Amino acid sequence: MRYPNGKKYLKSEEESEVKKDHRTLLSAANRGMSLEEDINLSNDYYRDNGIALINKRPTPINIVKVDYSHGARITDAYFEKQSTTDYNGVYKGRYIDFEAKNTKSSTSFPLSNISEHQIVHLKNVIKHGGIAFFIISFQTKDEIYLLDASFVIEFYEHGDRKSIPYEVFKKEGILIRQDYTPRLHYFEAIDALYFK
Amino acid sequence: MRYPNGKKYLKSEEESEVKKDHRTLLSAANRGMSLEEDINLSNDYYRDNGIALINKRPTPINIVKVDYSHGARITDAYFEKQSTTDYNGVYKGRYIDFEAKNTKSSTSFPLSNISEHQIVHLKNVIKHGGIAFFIISFQTKDEIYLLDASFVIEFYEHGDRKSIPYEVFKKEGILIRQDYTPRLHYFEAIDALYFK
Numbered sequence: 001m002r003y004p005n006g007k008k009y010l011k012s013e014e015e016s017e018v019k020k021d022h023r024t025l026l027s028a029a030n031r032g033m034s035l036e037e038d039i040n041l042s043n044d045y046y047r048d049n050g051i052a053l054i055n056k057r058p059t060p061i062n063i064v065k066v067d068y069s070h071g072a073r074i075t076d077a078y079f080e081k082q083s084t085t086d087y088n089g090v091y092k093g094r095y096i097d098f099e100a101k102n103t104k105s106s107t108s109f110p111l112s113n114i115s116e117h118q119i120v121h122l123k124n125v126i127k128h129g130g131i132a133f134f135i136i137s138f139q140t141k142d143e144i145y146l147l148d149a150s151f152v153i154e155f156y157e158h159g160d161r162k163s164i165p166y167e168v169f170k171k172e173g174i175l176i177r178q179d180y181t182p183r184l185h186y187f188e189a190i191d192a193l194y195f196k
Numbered sequence: 197m198r199y200p201n202g203k204k205y206l207k208s209e210e211e212s213e214v215k216k217d218h219r220t221l222l223s224a225a226n227r228g229m230s231l232e233e234d235i236n237l238s239n240d241y242y243r244d245n246g247i248a249l250i251n252k253r254p255t256p257i258n259i260v261k262v263d264y265s266h267g268a269r270i271t272d273a274y275f276e277k278q279s280t281t282d283y284n285g286v287y288k289g290r291y292i293d294f295e296a297k298n299t300k301s302s303t304s305f306p307l308s309n310i311s312e313h314q315i316v317h318l319k320n321v322i323k324h325g326g327i328a329f330f331i332i333s334f335q336t337k338d339e340i341y342l343l344d345a346s347f348v349i350e351f352y353e354h355g356d357r358k359s360i361p362y363e364v365f366k367k368e369g370i371l372i373r374q375d376y377t378p379r380l381h382y383f384e385a386i387d388a389l390y391f392k
Contacts, residue, residue: 053320055280058256061270074257074273084251088284090293093325095286124249129289 035102035137035144039087042182052187054089054096057082083117091190095130097122098149106140108163111156119156122149131194135176135186136169145173146189231298231333231340235283238378248383250285250292253278279313287386291326293318294345302336304359307352315352318345327390331372331382332365341369342385 036056046052060083065076085099099118103109125132132149147164151172155164174189232252242248256279261272281295295314299305321328328345343360347368351360370385 047320050323053317053324053326058254060254061257061259061273063257072275074275075271077257077270077273079268079270090291090321090324090326093290095289095291097286121249124243125286127246128249128286130249130286 035100035135036086038183039100039135039186042184042186043087043089045182046187052089052091052096054087054091056087057084081115081117083115084121085118091131091187092195094194095125095128096190097125097130098133098135100135100137102137102139104139105163106138106166108161108165109136109138109169110163111152111159112162114152114156119153123153126150126153131190133190133193135184136173138166138169142178144176144178144184145169146176146186146193147173148193231296231331232282234379235296235331235382238380238382239283239285241378242383248285248287248292250283250287252283253280277311277313279311280317281314287327287383288391290390291321291324292386293321293326294329294331296331296333298333298335300335301359302334302362304357304361305332305334305365306359307348307355308358310348310352315349319349322346322349327386329386329389331380332369334362334365338374340372340374340380341365342372342382342389343369344389 040056043054043056046054060080061074061077062080063074063077065074067073067075085097087100088095088097090096099114099122101109101113122132126149134147134149134152135144136147137144147169151168152164155168174192176189177185179185236252239250239252242250256276257270257273258276259270259273261270263269263271281293283296284291284293286292295310295318297305297309318328322345330343330345330348331340332343333340343365347364348360351364370388372385373381375381
């Protein structure tokens, strides 16, 4: 493993201690931080280090009224439902597309906040040869998994229950390593799943 | 060529006549229509016919105030500059990224409305193996070209003039065929440039 400056990473006991301290601090700080923020910071790291280019799609907003008297100021608007996913981008030429969600449940991930539109979108991504997945954070366990979208689509369309059991993530997903920089080593999981 | 319902397309004289009429009407109507609208409609066609999946990124908006008294209503916000491009998506597994612009000039495309951020973004797309281009509409000529982003980057960074001469589009770009459905056959240009 190499740091951005090209210096080789030395896994000395001293550095391990520093890392552990960082992680402890981070873990405490993290409770108030969002998964979205962690992913955005990780994407900055991946972009700045030339690893991958992933961007968050802006939240779609329906604009009703704009006041042009002092520049263009939006005075009336409302949020629209995202019809695609939150993130997409490029890695080794391939198209990457994913959605990130939290759950407070420790036994399953409820499918209630995944929309039909998102399922249709992800099916299309897979159909066109793109890489599609979910990043699901089990907050009470402090575990974050990457799970290929095909499992979510399968449970959404044919599952008896309106949720995906935690065991599915354990068995079919990849546990994302949490760290300082990047916060989430989720490209390790992408490499393991899609670029072996 | 097949229609969505699987019926084979019959190029009878009658149908050709109908098409021509449509095109004449369309051409007149088009003057008031935007390039963006044409691209969005073409993207709908490409998605619905299983050819490619391209989405427009929502305009990023900075929200200042939200009124929660009658649902979530945005009462103060302003437009942010798009730091990436307007469109991206997936075609045959590859990542596609592009920006679309109009110009009223018939001799050159002015670079004044391309931002530094967009150039950086497109350089990153190319670096990671994605397909990056511009769709430029010369409105007075009723010609729309697809030009690989590398030419725009080159002119932006090393050009003497703050514009790209029309001749560059003629020589290095691909003239996009305009039609009824899709409005813009821009995937023909993508095939010719990147999938030969």
